[in-house]
Amino acid sequence: MSNKNLTYKKFGEKAILIEWHPIISDEILNDILLFEEKIRFKKNIEFYDLIQGYNSLTIIYKNFITDFEKEVQLLKIIYTSLLEVKKQNYYQWEIPVCYDLEFGIDLEEISQKSNLQIHEIVKLHTKSIYKIFFIGFLPGFLYLGGLSKKLFFDRKPNPRLNVQKGSVAIGGKQTGVYPNNSAGGWNIIGKTPINFFDVEKQHPCFVKAGDSIKFNSISLDEFRCIATEIKEKKYQLFKTLLNA
């Protein structure tokens, strides 16, 4: 990819917004991840944080930007440099989800609206491999790509005030997991016992942008069993290295 595909915009006094073509694609995600790794590796930019979006990367600088053009030139050089950064390991994580009606409180409604049987919805949802594009909205909330078109369901007109932590849901063209109790307007189809955000852990969120997720259907009994194992710190998540 060449520089001309990217735009650089000043984002207030302390940030620069870099934008790719406005589409959701693995190619753009990989380009963003590589650029981010180069910026972190180079260490010649004093930044506080990097925020990823579907087609953007925002750099929050430590200090007010005095010479925007100069910073952009520096970024362009980093972007085009053939720097060999040590590639991070990306994983595919197996996430157990219980699609029982006890948790999948909107399954019946979306089944009626879509003419899909509940078991077909579950089959479609567990078939795809979902790419993590970035994490936002709430600590540990994954923005996933790869939902089957047949499972595109509009958000609920009236959001619920309290969606349970671990709820697996579909909102429009996206699917995701609520990492904590929160308000939310997505259609809830199941629940995972896995913690996507635990502040007490050294790495509060075990996944990262560029990783993949696969949902596996489990029974209510298995859900309770895994939930107990997690509580007792005995549960081991299954993961496969993607870039081996």
Add this chain to the structure above:
Amino acid sequence: MLKVLKSGFYTTIQDKGRVGFASKGIPISGAMDSYSADLANSILNNSLNDAVIEITLGACQFQFFEPVVIAISGGDFSPKVNNHRIQLNKRIYIEKNSILSFGKVNYGVRCYVAVKDGFQSEVKLKSRSFYPNITKDFIIRKNDEIPYKSFTNNLNTSKLSVKVNKNHFESEVLECYKGSEFDLLNSSQHQKITKQTFTISNDNNRMGYKLNEVVANDLNQILTSAVLAGTVQLTPSGKLIVLMRDCQVTGGYPRILQLTEASVNKLAQKTTNTSLQFSIVGI
């Protein structure tokens, strides 16, 4: 240790916030009016990252169980120590068992209580700033105990207080830059945004301030991308939201303006029904 006798309307502990965790979706947080928080810390020769108590519209009461030096900056809520009115922006020596209380609101919305070397509450992900599901609680409650280091040395006998420009609390004009989606707006929308007086709705808090007035909006949502404190979003209903310190790291509404850091601090001193105008100072 300080004990909370009255917790007030919305009281939290804040420092410079939680930076470096955006990739996990963790908001930055930090003092809403960082200018005033910095001032309180500076008066005590503290590090600017030392944790302060952020008080919203007074109504708090604290008891100090060890001697310490404090400074209060930001809004004036008639602070008193043992019922004697004290000045803002000045070193105040606090004796053991003293009670600090706040009464009538004279101006401003948020004030900051700094102690020498900062409050020593729990550090979570490199910050003491309160945030739901990250710190133990997201607000300070009655009977909470907040640790700090006892301090008995004389810092300096200076009786002077720092003068603060009232403009910080009174000016209705918020300086801003064009946001990344500003150019998608048409000229009548530009006009409306830069000429209209907006008012703050009662939906305003540490996450963001929703404004009352409507700007006709035909823009599509954008692919979810970064937002910052001071980002002004145009929602599908045509209402504007100015994001503040506890805002999410990403959003999907067009970003039409970006407030300067100074204007974010100014807005933090405003609340429901206050008027404001946006003034574009640069790209």
